[in-house]
Amino acid sequence: EAEVAQSPRYKITEKSQAVAFWCDPISGHATLYWYRQILGQGPELLVQFQDESVVDDSQLPKDRFSAERLKGVDSTLKIQPAELGDSAMYLCASSLARGGADTQYFGPGTRLTVL
Amino acid sequence: AQSVTQLGSHVSVSEGALVLLRCNYSSSVPPYLFWYVQYPNQGLQLLLKYTSAATLVKGINGFEAEFKKSETSFHLTKPSAHMSDAAEYFCAVRGDTGRRALTFGSGTRLQVQP
Numbered sequence: 001e002a003e004v005a006q007s008p009r010y011k012i013t014e015k016s017q018a019v020a021f022w023c024d025p026i027s028g029h030a031t032l033y034w035y036r037q038i039l040g041q042g043p044e045l046l047v048q049f050q051d052e053s054v055v056d057d058s059q060l061p062k063d064r065f066s067a068e069r070l071k072g073v074d075s076t077l078k079i080q081p082a083e084l085g086d087s088a089m090y091l092c093a094s095s096l097a098r099g100g101a102d103t104q105y106f107g108p109g110t111r112l113t114v115l
Numbered sequence: 116a117q118s119v120t121q122l123g124s125h126v127s128v129s130e131g132a133l134v135l136l137r138c139n140y141s142s143s144v145p146p147y148l149f150w151y152v153q154y155p156n157q158g159l160q161l162l163l164k165y166t167s168a169a170t171l172v173k174g175i176n177g178f179e180a181e182f183k184k185s186e187t188s189f190h191l192t193k194p195s196a197h198m199s200d201a202a203e204y205f206c207a208v209r210g211d212t213g214r215r216a217l218t219f220g221s222g223t224r225l226q227v228q229p
Contacts, residue, residue, distance in 0.1 A: 004158070033216055042119075042205050042219030043159070056216060091158055097215060101147040101166035104217060106158035 002026045004107035006092050012113045018080035021110045025074070025094030033104060034067055034077050037089040046090075049075065050097065079112075087114045117142040117208045121220035129228045134178075134193040136223045138206035141187065148189040149207040149217065150180055159205065165189060176200070201227045 005024040013019050025032050030051050035043035046065065048056040051072040060067065064083070069075040079086055089111050093104040122137040140146055147166055151159040163174025170182045180191045189206060203224050207217040 006158075031215065040222075042207075042221050043217075044219070045216040048216050093159075095215075101164055101209075102215075103149075103161055103164065106151075106160070108158045109156075111156065 004092055004094055004105055006090075006107035006110055008110055009108060010111050010113075012115065013082050014115050015084055016081040018078065019082050019112065020079075021077045021090050021092075021112075023075045023077070023092030023107060025092070026105055029094035029096055029105075030072070031095045031097035031102075032069055032075050033093040033095075034075070035091040035093065037091055037109070039088070043089075043091055046077070082112075082114045084114050087112055117144075117146065117218050119206050119208050119218060119220035121204075121206050121223050123223055124221065125224045125226065127226040127228060128196045130198055131195050134191070134196045134200065134225065136191040136204050136206075136225065138180075138189045138191065138220060139187050140189060140206075140208045142208055147209045148180075148182065149209070150174065150178070150189075150191050151205045151207060151219075153203045153205065153222075155202075162191070162204075196225075196227045198227050198229065201225055 032049045034046040037043040047060045047067045049069045067077045089109045091109045092107045095102040095104045118141045120139045149164045150162040153159050162178050163172045165182045173179045178193045203222045205222050206220045
């Protein structure tokens, strides 16, 4: 069964450093999402791509966060500089988005700890 | 705007007992509703989803949920809990138009006692 791949699974960094996370969605999935999940809370959307275009980044802290999906396939989320409050699980999901109640499939996530 | 409220951040049941996890939603358009399960340090796995085809939805691992429009609820149930059901459960909503991302509740941690 096809899965969403993410790397690294765990990342520990110091405050003010730069970090990057990578996501490879299920083949053929046009829509890709990055969510942030703070411990004890539900995931919250950071950015949504349709192919290579951003369709929703209203909740992305653009002064420090950036995301790209250059060829409409895999994606990278970057934080620079990292802050203590960025410690969280970063989840990537993908869906066909052909209409209807398309299912979002989640990767295993990257757990970020900022010291 | 749409939102989800999960009543009870922690639920504890005995093995073999009924599982009931509560979810109420708010949506200005006919909603699509989802239940996901998350095991420690893992991503989310879809249990089931409501797409308006049927109000009673059956999912994986013996779980089911009933959509009640009059109560704006989508509670998750399982007749008999197993130890392996211990996990975090999230209810999520997505409207039919516009934003296609999911809006999640805050989650309910299910503990199963032997």
